[in-house]
Amino acid sequence: xxxxIICIVCPNGCSLRTEKNDGEVTVTGNKCPKGEEYAKSExxxxxxxxxxxxxxxxxxxxxxxxxITGAIPKGEIKIAMLEINKIIVDTKLKCGDVIVKNxxxxxxxxxxxxxxxxx
Amino acid sequence: xxxxxxxxIGAGPAGLAASLAAEKKGKRVLLVERAARMGGILNQCIHxxxxxxxxxxxxxxxxxxxxxxxxxxxxxxxxxxxxxVTRIEKKDDIFHITLVSRSGIRIxxxxxxxxxxxxxxxxxxxxxxxxxxxxxxxxxxxxxxxxNILGEMPAKKCVILGSGDIGLxxxxxxxxxxxxxxxxxxxxxxPSGLTRNIAQCLDxxxxxxxVSHTVTRLYGESRLTAVEIAQVDExxxxxxxxxxxxxxxxxxxxxxxxxxxxxxxxxxxxxDPKTKGPVCDQNYETSQVxxxxxxxxxxxxxxxxxxxxxxxxxxxxxxxxxxRKRELVDIIAGxxxxxxxxEKLDVNxxxxxxxxxxxxxxxxxxxxxxxxxxxxxxxxxxxMKLKPPEMERIVVDFSRVKVGDRxxxxxxxx
Numbered sequence: 001x002x003x004x005i006i007c008i009v010c011p012n013g014c015s016l017r018t019e020k021n022d023g024e025v026t027v028t029g030n031k032c033p034k035g036e037e038y039a040k041s042e043x044x045x046x047x048x049x050x051x052x053x054x055x056x057x058x059x060x061x062x063x064x065x066x067x068i069t070g071a072i073p074k075g076e077i078k079i080a081m082l083e084i085n086k087i088i089v090d091t092k093l094k095c096g097d098v099i100v101k102n103x104x105x106x107x108x109x110x111x112x113x114x115x116x117x118x119x
Numbered sequence: 120x121x122x123x124x125x126x127x128i129g130a131g132p133a134g135l136a137a138s139l140a141a142e143k144k145g146k147r148v149l150l151v152e153r154a155a156r157m158g159g160i161l162n163q164c165i166h167x168x169x170x171x172x173x174x175x176x177x178x179x180x181x182x183x184x185x186x187x188x189x190x191x192x193x194x195x196x197x198x199x200x201x202x203x204v205t206r207i208e209k210k211d212d213i214f215h216i217t218l219v220s221r222s223g224i225r226i227x228x229x230x231x232x233x234x235x236x237x238x239x240x241x242x243x244x245x246x247x248x249x250x251x252x253x254x255x256x257x258x259x260x261x262x263x264x265x266x267n268i269l270g271e272m273p274a275k276k277c278v279i280l281g282s283g284d285i286g287l288x289x290x291x292x293x294x295x296x297x298x299x300x301x302x303x304x305x306x307x308x309x310p311s312g313l314t315r316n317i318a319q320c321l322d323x324x325x326x327x328x329x330v331s332h333t334v335t336r337l338y339g340e341s342r343l344t345a346v347e348i349a350q351v352d353e354x355x356x357x358x359x360x361x362x363x364x365x366x367x368x369x370x371x372x373x374x375x376x377x378x379x380x381x382x383x384x385x386x387x388x389x390x391d392p393k394t395k396g397p398v399c400d401q402n403y404e405t406s407q408v409x410x411x412x413x414x415x416x417x418x419x420x421x422x423x424x425x426x427x428x429x430x431x432x433x434x435x436x437x438x439x440x441x442x443r444k445r446e447l448v449d450i451i452a453g454x455x456x457x458x459x460x461x462e463k464l465d466v467n468x469x470x471x472x473x474x475x476x477x478x479x480x481x482x483x484x485x486x487x488x489x490x491x492x493x494x495x496x497x498x499x500x501x502x503m504k505l506k507p508p509e510m511e512r513i514v515v516d517f518s519r520v521k522v523g524d525r526x527x528x529x530x531x532x533x
Contacts, residue, residue, distance in 0.1 A: 063270035
């Protein structure tokens, strides 16, 4: 089966032409090896990173940006959002601090991507 | 003696890089920022994809900003937050800058000035839409501010007009937070945002993109209740009979960004009608000597990495500025270019590695871009595809260019 997909790894946004035969994936149109890696994962088990915000207990800084440290299966994104929206941060975290270790048992951490900056 | 060697106005990514570059050259630098914290618009850009070129990592906007903010905090750069610049005057080659902050009015002087004031979003009033004026019409950046800084949902069911990158990013963000995004409508026949954003922000969430469509009317008294959408012809005029009413409580506009140059205008700096930013040379010095410009104030960039790069160049050139005489040669971009930056080359300054940014006017396949000096090619590069939303960067050796030469950029089918 031939499928055209857009690589989302970098701003080049290469058009990748993929062909899947008996579980073997061949990729053309990629400018770098990351494109091939992306196309294979996209066809076999699509993964995405996720960034969002969590609520804080500080009215001067009501939400704190967060992200997960690696890509997770696309199908888990919705549930991950529900989990993220249950969190309330009440300590003055710094950019890079871990909020949830091994988030949803997916092998990635949920980390702060900014300081709780109160002035 | 002046109070500072270099004053940088605006502490977004361009200003942060510019002030660090000037400070590294041993200069006394003041960085002025109107907001309560440094970082500019990156503070509300919680999504990732920043810094791939600069740091070789996929960072979120806030993480990218924090790297520079921490460096500025550890440096000798003086930072003045919650401070507005209300006036700039040039007297005897010295800049007198009036600052207004909580501590009152302060006038500071400097030898050189860097404008890193970023850009503004085009608003609903700049795209003519008929109908009522209800609440619920936001620019994509304001919606992003509500959601990512204030933690408030601005929409339940929304329509997005314009396919600029922030609009696409907001389509994904609002969907993830539980809003219904009915569709993105783009008046042009091709999308304005990066291709990968169409893939990861729209396609991933089954948000449809309708090109050659626009919003023609708003409905609703206190809050938006619906919009009228029509198809447009090749001249972007709505086609009668194609109107449809789409119920929604929010309209988000992602219809373009314009460099912010109110301060530049008060200094009579020449603006390029194509970029809407100041005309500048390879050091990003404007038509007003001693005034440098960088980042989105110069031209609207797709990638923050290039914004920081322009800040490095402008900041370090501002540090070296000593009122030397420039000799400028025009860099003329051919008709197939939307624009090219810089517009001038100073032949008295280093030019062996001149970075030229450009955008094509139309979507093109296999194209050769040629840089010519007096009609002779000095640089050639083939592009498989050129798209107006995707800025290209080339490095050209102009070290042999002399006064009176003619530099031109052309593109043709390869």
